[in-house]
Amino acid sequence: MTEQKKHPIWAKLPAPIAALLDAPWQFSLFKAMSLIEKHWAMEGELEQGASQRVLVSTYKELGFPASDIRACELLLSQRGRLKLETAFLGLYGVDAPMPHYLLEQAANDEEMGARTRAFLDIFNHILYCQLYQSWKKSQINLAGVGARQFDQMVAAIYENSQGESSKLNLASANQTSAAGLQQVLRQGLKQPNLQIADNMVEWQEVTEKPPISAENSVTLGQDSLLGGQVLITGNRVQIDIGPLSEAQARALFPNGKEGKKMHKLLAWHTGSKMAWQVKILIEVKEQHPVPLGECELGISSCMGIVEAHIAQRNFLDSDYQS
Incomplete structure (x- = not known):
């Protein structure tokens, strides 16, 4: 004193x-x-x-x-x-x-x-x-008074040792729109440029093929189609992140710290019914030839001389569940 x-x-x-x-x-x-x-x-x-x-x-x-x-x-x-x-x-x-x-x-x-x-x-x-x-x-809202205990309580509720205070406020309620989910991910991952597209168009395989008979109504374009695929939209959500540096991008990979956080946030809000995929843009700097060792080819090492460009990595929701 x-x-x-x-x-x-x-x-x-x-x-x-x-x-x-x-x-x-x-x-x-x-x-x-x-x-x-x-x-x-x-x-x-x-x-x-x-x-x-x-x-x-x-x-x-x-x-x-x-x-x-x-x-x-x-x-x-x-x-x-x-x-x-x-x-x-x-x-x-x-x-x-x-x-x-x-x-x-x-x-x-x-x-x-x-x-x-x-x-x-x-x-x-x-x-x-x-x-x-x-x-x-x-008075847990005062700085330094109960802050650590409050984070531990939130972590225990959400089974997360990181103490994700981002699940408070906006993220505490289940989001039912792409705009709301986008704001949650921007806040939780601290990625202001994150974008979510919920209007992706893709081909879906037709697994059930009902037989054609006199009892079944067959109307082309309503209950029948030609081919083995159908064009649908809204079946999958795509999350676009980047461009990011290599270190920031690696943190968002399936085994990265931010990737695990993103998976938990998406699991909380979308559950297991909604499929999603992640597209990460990586800023690859200009690199000179180096001896090949334990470097990962295509990310931190390349064959020949590489000019600066934007690389893209795509992940499915199943990649984050492993």
Whole structure:
């Protein structure tokens, strides 16, 4: 702990603390204590309950609490101890679950009331510190507070040790359109140029050939056709990615880290009924002749001299299931 942390510079207060001192009624109790913990209190001070630079007490008046925080001041006689008075809960004051005679005694402006408040403030401060610690466990949206535990919870739900926070928000709902699925993949894979085509036209083999008889209606173009194939559309979704560098493209291959993530996202949204394929464009840089070794021919090594061009790799959904 540095000396500057123990003894603040009075001429230059942190901006959040100055705002809290100027207008304490604008802050909620949790927000005020979080600012004090970050910008004023010593490390771990609010976790122990025994504080040197912070005192949280209850506002003694019994009137309607217009705000959580009623007052905030620096106690110069106690070497810069910050006193925060709140009307939330407490052992005396308007929201205290205590007998009425004790509330009136604590609200007294005479010496007896001051002694009562000083005694109850010992427990009040510990109560507020414990309440603040319990509040922090539910405030997972704050940076550094529960973030790792929240990622682990999401990972456990989706059976993914990577902690895919991309499955929150938009990706948490099953997408039924190509535009929605495209946005999910762009967000999850961080590929803004990713495109999805759901109007692919391809030939489909005709497996069932019903016999022609007098009982069956035979109308060419409706329930019968000539040949063994039929032209259909919408049977498969094609995902176009790229152009990418070789390293980025390899990550999207079936055994790559991003490829596994893409397979999980597509499995979540399309299930096993929708077939899909991936087309990845790879930026192949100009290469000079090198001795053949363990390099992969066609990707990192070639025969002869290769000029810069765009290579294409295609994968089916079955490739990502292995």
